[in-house]
Amino acid sequence: MTRQLSNVPTGPGRPRHTGSPSTQRPxxxxxxxxxxxxxxxxxxxxxxxxxxxxxxxxxxxxxxxxxAGKPGILAELLELSVRPSLEKVETIERECPTEVPEAALYLLALIDAHTLATVPHNIGKLYRMPDVRSSEVFEEFEPALQELTAAYGRLGADVVSGPVAATVGVSQLGGLLVQVVEVVIRTRSRGDEITCAQAQAIATACLRICGVPEERIARAVVTADELLPRLGEERLAQRNG
Missing domain, CATH: 1.10.10.60 (Homeodomain-like)
Structure with missing residues (x-):
């Protein structure tokens, strides 16, 4: 769910240097x-x-x-890389059937991968940059990033196998799953695009890291596909045949 950017018209007395009004973006x-x-x-x-x-x-x-200045621009860009996924967490947890908890983690990873794959200019990499991480803007943004990581940990803990749970704590699991999804950022940095099928593979990989059996993964994918329309994400469903 990519948040629409606000359309604020240019005020009187502030004309653009070039271009015609009919062809300009807000x-x-x-x-x-x-x-x-x-x-x-x-x-x-x-x-x-x-x-x-x-x-x-x-x-x-x-x-x-x-x-107001450059920090305000950065703040909005950082939000675009995390907020669309974070805003779906509550709906995912509410809509997923309790008998298929794996679908919740799959959906979050799928939507998050798609968000990172489609934000302009690979802005997901901004919060990895040292000059961004040392800024006051990042201090204000970091709680949202931590909240998303916690959601991964919580959903992962619901499906993790015994052997994995014995070696990885919930917070560690959340960070690990986030890193798996953030392969999208590294892939885009190389100049490659992420397809829908690749986003699905990344989401499936998150379940495998948790030790989910293949038959449960298959059921989670089917359940997630049924739920995607309720999340406004029909385009992310598996296409078979």
Missing amino acids: AREEILDHAARLFAERGFSGTSTREIAEACGIRQASLYYHF
Whole structure:
């Protein structure tokens, strides 16, 4: 579930330098898009608001009409990499049948992998960057990342096998599962795209790491496919035949 970016119109007296109104994207969306690209290429500290404004073809003052500064832009981009998945957790836990708890973990991993695969300019890698992690923005964002990791641990603990549970704690399990899904970030950093089938394979891998038997995995996939429409994620269902 990718959150739609807010469409805030450009105010009077703040015209763009180039382009025609009929073909331009909303200013706020364009600022986020260009900032995401520049942050990913040059790093957060290596990018200035002037450079973002120039990339958008607007005056620097116009950028400040939409965002208080560079930290506000970063904060919204970080949210885009985590919040769409996190917001589905409650629905996943409510809708998944208790007799197939594996479907819940599969769904979270699948939706999260898809989120990371589709956010612009691979912005999931931003919260891995040292200059981002040392910023005040990351301190405010980190609880959301921890909440998502905790959700992975909680759903994983519901299905983990005895041998795995004996060696890995819940918090460790959550972090491990997050790392599995974040292979999407590393794959995109190499210039490769993540297909729906690959996202499904990543979600299945999360179940295998927990020691879930193959027959339970197969049942979880079928159950998850039935639940995806309720989550607004029909496009992620397995396509057979």
